[in-house]
Amino acid sequence: MADSDILSQSEIDQLLASLTGEVKDVHAPEPGTMPHSQMNDQNAINVASTIDESAHEEDKKGYKLYNFRRPDKFSKDHLRALQDIHKEFSRQLSLVLTAYLRMHVEIDIVSVDQLTYDEFTRSMPNPITIGITELNPLSGQILIGVSHEITSSIVDRMLGGTGSSEIKSRELTDVEEALARKILDRITLSLEESWKHIFPVQGIVVGIDNNYSLIQIVTPGEIVALVTLEVQIASSFSGLLSLCFPYPVLETVLGQLSTQHIFQSKGILTSTEDKEKILSKINKTNVNVKVILGETDISLKDFMDLTEGDVLKLDNLVTDNLVMSVNDEEKFYCRPGTKKKNIAVSIVDSIKYKD
Numbered sequence: 001m002a003d004s005d006i007l008s009q010s011e012i013d014q015l016l017a018s019l020t021g022e023v024k025d026v027h028a029p030e031p032g033t034m035p036h037s038q039m040n041d042q043n044a045i046n047v048a049s050t051i052d053e054s055a056h057e058e059d060k061k062g063y064k065l066y067n068f069r070r071p072d073k074f075s076k077d078h079l080r081a082l083q084d085i086h087k088e089f090s091r092q093l094s095l096v097l098t099a100y101l102r103m104h105v106e107i108d109i110v111s112v113d114q115l116t117y118d119e120f121t122r123s124m125p126n127p128i129t130i131g132i133t134e135l136n137p138l139s140g141q142i143l144i145g146v147s148h149e150i151t152s153s154i155v156d157r158m159l160g161g162t163g164s165s166e167i168k169s170r171e172l173t174d175v176e177e178a179l180a181r182k183i184l185d186r187i188t189l190s191l192e193e194s195w196k197h198i199f200p201v202q203g204i205v206v207g208i209d210n211n212y213s214l215i216q217i218v219t220p221g222e223i224v225a226l227v228t229l230e231v232q233i234a235s236s237f238s239g240l241l242s243l244c245f246p247y248p249v250l251e252t253v254l255g256q257l258s259t260q261h262i263f264q265s266k267g268i269l270t271s272t273e274d275k276e277k278i279l280s281k282i283n284k285t286n287v288n289v290k291v292i293l294g295e296t297d298i299s300l301k302d303f304m305d306l307t308e309g310d311v312l313k314l315d316n317l318v319t320d321n322l323v324m325s326v327n328d329e330e331k332f333y334c335r336p337g338t339k340k341k342n343i344a345v346s347i348v349d350s351i352k353y354k355d
Contacts (some may be wrong), residue, residue: 073223139249158182332351
């Protein structure tokens with residue numbers, strides 16, 4: 001190998017620096033090196049400059065690192081949709097528990113996150129009341145976790161107490177567990193109601209436990225959506241309610257988990273059957289209908305002296321139309337008459353007001 005093919009120490013240092021994108025000062029050439037080494041140094045500088053430009057271009061394009069150990073399966077839109085669904089859930093459940101316990105219950109969403117099932121189970125307290133629930137026809141199971149502060153307060157109220165909460169956590173007795181199951185059933189019913197605009201489900205509590213480490217509904221590395229809510233009872237006791245949705249359970253309905261779809265589902269009637277149901281309910285609504293024959297002014301003494309057969313002169317003419325009011329709002333013109341010996345009116349026109 002010729003001497004001209006051997007790199008000097010300064011050339012080696014320069015090439016190593018170019019691989020890291022750093023440009024260092026070039027040392028003075030060693031004795032015995034060939035003049036064309038300057039050309040090698042210039043090539044190394046050009047390589048370093050090219051690497052720096054490429055890295056800058058990647059930064060401008062906004063490349064995102066992908067974690068293969070914990071991939072994101074729920075998009076931000078999915079998480080926002082879950083938050084909107086469970087805002088309705090929190091409102092309905094607070095009304096249900098307030099009526100059931102006869103105590104003011106307030107529920108608010110704290111967060112909606114995605115994490116692995118293993119991270120979820122390790123972050124939960126122990127013991128805790130856990131309802132293993134199925135949402136048919138969705139496959140798999142979800143977990144409903146109620147902190148001990150809330151469970152003990154509700155159970156105390158159901159047993160005739162004031163709804164006080166126990167500070168120290170403990171496992172539930174058989175009687176307390178049976179009462180807690182009734183609460184989980186009501187939570188599941190509220191969950192059905194909040195999901196019906198997205199995907200009709202039928203919830204059923206298939207089991208109850210007190211330790212997440214003993215429950216394995218998915219693999220530890222599976223991604224789950226965690227909805228965390230804060231529950232306040234009578235503004236005195238507070239605790240957390242958590243809903244764990246594994247990705248396989250929601251996989252088939254992810255296309256419907258969008259804020260736009262939720263808005264359309266709530267704001268637009270999707271079928272003729274829905275319209276008929278609403279109309280059938282409206283038709284049973286009672287409204288106050290009133291027809292004014294006319295008006296006049298009399299003294300209080302004349303009013304007190306009125307007897308059967310007396311005649312009052314009104315300000316309307318016999319040929320004038322009468323005004324019909326619906327819920328105290330003038331709606332129609334009508335004419336007086338009788339139908340089957342009953343006093344009645346016939347509507348002749350609607351009242352149109354200019355904007």
